[in-house]
Amino acid sequence: MTDLDHTRTAHSTLQRSVETRLPTRHGTFRMMGYEGAGGLGHVALVMGDVESSSGPPPLVRVHSECLTGDALGSYRCDCGEQLQAALAAIAAEGRGALIYARGHEGRGIGLLAKLHAYALQDTGVDTVDANLRLGYPADARDYSEVAGILHDLGATRITLLTANPEKGERLNDYGIEVAARRRPAVEDRPENAFYLDTKRRRMRHDAISALPDAWSMLLAGQVPPMSALTSDAERELVERYGPLAQATGALTIAQMGQSIDGFIASRTGDGARLTGEVDHTHLHRLRAQVDAVVVGASTVIADDARLTVRLTAGAHPVRVVLDPRARLPRTAHVLTESEAPTLWIIGDEAPDPTEVANPLPHVSVVRAPVSERGFAPADVLALLHERGLERVLVEGGGRLVSAFLAAGALDRLFITVAPVLIGDGVPGLRFNGSPRLAEAVRAPNRRWNLGEDVCTEFVLADS
Numbered sequence: 001m002t003d004l005d006h007t008r009t010a011h012s013t014l015q016r017s018v019e020t021r022l023p024t025r026h027g028t029f030r031m032m033g034y035e036g037a038g039g040l041g042h043v044a045l046v047m048g049d050v051e052s053s054s055g056p057p058p059l060v061r062v063h064s065e066c067l068t069g070d071a072l073g074s075y076r077c078d079c080g081e082q083l084q085a086a087l088a089a090i091a092a093e094g095r096g097a098l099i100y101a102r103g104h105e106g107r108g109i110g111l112l113a114k115l116h117a118y119a120l121q122d123t124g125v126d127t128v129d130a131n132l133r134l135g136y137p138a139d140a141r142d143y144s145e146v147a148g149i150l151h152d153l154g155a156t157r158i159t160l161l162t163a164n165p166e167k168g169e170r171l172n173d174y175g176i177e178v179a180a181r182r183r184p185a186v187e188d189r190p191e192n193a194f195y196l197d198t199k200r201r202r203m204r205h206d207a208i209s210a211l212p213d214a215w216s217m218l219l220a221g222q223v224p225p226m227s228a229l230t231s232d233a234e235r236e237l238v239e240r241y242g243p244l245a246q247a248t249g250a251l252t253i254a255q256m257g258q259s260i261d262g263f264i265a266s267r268t269g270d271g272a273r274l275t276g277e278v279d280h281t282h283l284h285r286l287r288a289q290v291d292a293v294v295v296g297a298s299t300v301i302a303d304d305a306r307l308t309v310r311l312t313a314g315a316h317p318v319r320v321v322l323d324p325r326a327r328l329p330r331t332a333h334v335l336t337e338s339e340a341p342t343l344w345i346i347g348d349e350a351p352d353p354t355e356v357a358n359p360l361p362h363v364s365v366v367r368a369p370v371s372e373r374g375f376a377p378a379d380v381l382a383l384l385h386e387r388g389l390e391r392v393l394v395e396g397g398g399r400l401v402s403a404f405l406a407a408g409a410l411d412r413l414f415i416t417v418a419p420v421l422i423g424d425g426v427p428g429l430r431f432n433g434s435p436r437l438a439e440a441v442r443a444p445n446r447r448w449n450l451g452e453d454v455c456t457e458f459v460l461a462d463s
């Protein structure tokens, strides 16, 4: 027996008393038996190495015992299905743990009290009020022994499989860091709809649509394991943007939308709706993943672009306008609207725009050296990096993206091609190409459909 009295918590009587194995329909788990207070036995099912020091936070399910759901297959709650979904997710990952928490039956009030609560609910009372009417708290579960087991397993930084944010908070009280939280992949049923709805309204449980929130995790620089994702949409997000989320340090990417014959706008500069809605969402997702978005002054003038994140969740990047001759009109959206900071980079010889009128506080004017080819990409990036803007999206126009590409300044390039022929117009990429095809720019790439359009991502540098 090991003595587990090593955390500051109330589980000093917890003992790991036995270890064996358990073959299940999901695979074979290591099974540890723990003896808690009052002789109550808990079980941990473990697969792989769950020590937090040996990789990303392992998947952990803290499963509250529920005889009716887990053993008898009840549809009054979703426990049984959550139990199976959690074991399946852990097995698919090959790494993780499920703690079967005894003493949690009926949210800690016990089996018979839960059945009394069910009887009350049969008369129309909801699950919270039923507990209260019987003289119990809405939730009486104690997590000290569960936390003791996680400490014993070395799983002190975890990805918790639950729809209940309070579970994570209680574990945190006992020194377990919940790095991420994911809802097990279980759908509502007509029989448990009222119960689940009550938990969402009154007990802060996540609704199905809100979790697992793969996008929030990506924005936080974390890549959820595929096995824990519940929908194709989320798997697609993680596949597409996972590499960007994982990239650390400085990162420069570019995105362009163009016609199949290589133009980004007609010859009158009309390019606003060239690619479709799905590509616009993709662009906003890229914006949400960077610190700064860089555009040329002509692009801002042509589209009066806002450069904010609107089609997805995420923070607006700093809007950086490269304007060698300081010709941006005072009415430009990026100058008049303060929803995000604007960095207005002008040439060192340009007229001082603050002589005409002082810009609003969200606008900073910075001077940089400029040649007849414009600003050097390396100078622009150095200026942004100095300001802590490490992740940069170069958004257009064609000349700007071409300059960054030709300078070898891009880590990744996304080009979305719309099935449209323009014939003549504002060109997309133009750079001093190679005389022989064998020397043309080739790079590892992947592509996906964005509605009617096709996006190709070139990986130009390891990041």
Ligand SMILES: Nc1nc2c(ncn2[C@@H]2O[C@H](COP(=O)(O)OP(=O)(O)OP(=O)(O)O)[C@@H](O)[C@H]2O)c(=O)[nH]1
Pocket: 062, 064, 065, 066, 067, 076, 077, 078, 079, 082, 104, 105, 106, 107, 108, 109, 113, 114, 117, 118, 121, 127, 131, 161, 162, 163, 164, 167, 199
């Ligand atoms: N008192 C009471 N307990 C219930 C009722 N229905 C289910 N339970 C118990 O609630 C416990 C599970 O808690 P839930 O609120 O369903 O879910 P959770 O564990 O908080 O959250 P998840 O991790 O997402 O499952 C189990 O021990 C069940 O026995 C009920 O109507 N009344």
Ligand SMILES: [Zn+2]
Pocket: 066, 068, 069, 070, 077, 078, 079, 080
């Ligand atoms: Zn249950």
